[in-house]
Amino acid sequence: MAKPKVIIQIYPMLPAEDEKERMAKRPLGRNRELYNHVVHEWLEILQAAEKMGVWGAATIEHHLHSEGYEVGPNPGVLNAWWAGQLKTMHVGALGYVMAAQDPIRVAEETAIIDHLTKGRFFVGLARGYQSRWTNILGQFSQSVATSSDGGADDKKNRDIFEERVDMLLACWTQDSVVLDGKYYQAPYPLKTGVEGYQAWKIARDAGTHGEVDENGAIRRISIVPSPYQRPHPPVFVASSKSDDSIRYCARKGFTPTYFSSWEGILRQS
């Protein structure tokens, strides 16, 4: 038997005495002095936790909460900073909201953090339930937030999530890829490839094989760098009630992360 690996997940909530004070001091989320204090003091918690044997430090991806709840728009930036400040703890996020993320950018950012931590890194992925920002940041593929209710928005959100996660895995593990999805394509446009790229000759001769065709068009892409961990960092997927999410994790070898009651966990685990 082994000991469970403990992850400390901080949802940075800018403080107010109570709801009334939060309203009186609005918008707390834009208070620069408060945020600066919080983002630096946060590290002291992680350093203390590291000494206690805590395995991992994580945070969330949430945007636009001007009232000061869960001010965490970019977990990758924090992970990268913690990578240089922590010696043994793993860092990660629970998780990147794939409905609002570009899969190539997630592949790149996570690969870099994997290198900065020399493998002390895990990648959490989530579907996105907060329409306030998911629907905005996902606009380029008409992404919408989910409430995991089996409705049309839920199904579309799941389609986009699964498509982007598959793309993320491909970008991590293959030297070159064509991302031919319903909601995202690369190269773009897929039919012609990227034409008119001025430095196509060296890309053809020194880049990944097959990226450039006989006319100099970019027909495949190669995400660089590749991750430090092989085949890729461990993947965690957030779930609050969806059985489909749990089955998806089982198929992919991901770690389901249960934001659910004990009855839900017993049933799904």
Added chain:
Amino acid sequence: MARGKNQNIVRWLSIGKDEAEYNEKLRKYEVDIYKNFYSCFFPQFASDPNADWLENIKKSGIYTCGTIAQVREEWKKMYEEVPAEYITLIFHYAQQPKDDVIKTIEQFMTQVWPHLESAE
């Protein structure tokens, strides 16, 4: 695969020396965001507007709160059923001050975690 392998249980955690203390912590650190934020998104979590929001939090099923002994027993019971490879503990720092977050983590790591065994 052994039960618990590749599984990650998430809990919000609040520990007090007695009921009065952990209730006070829940009121100060959790009621605002639970009432105004979480309950709006998750109908499966208790959110009776006529109830004390403290009771809603305790009924939600996603918080483990109590004295050290109570929290330890709750986790030991969970682990008898699902010895999860990972545990994620959530804190609303800085609504919960740094020192109290650190103290709570220390209580968990020294007085709860040693009693838990996970799948290999």
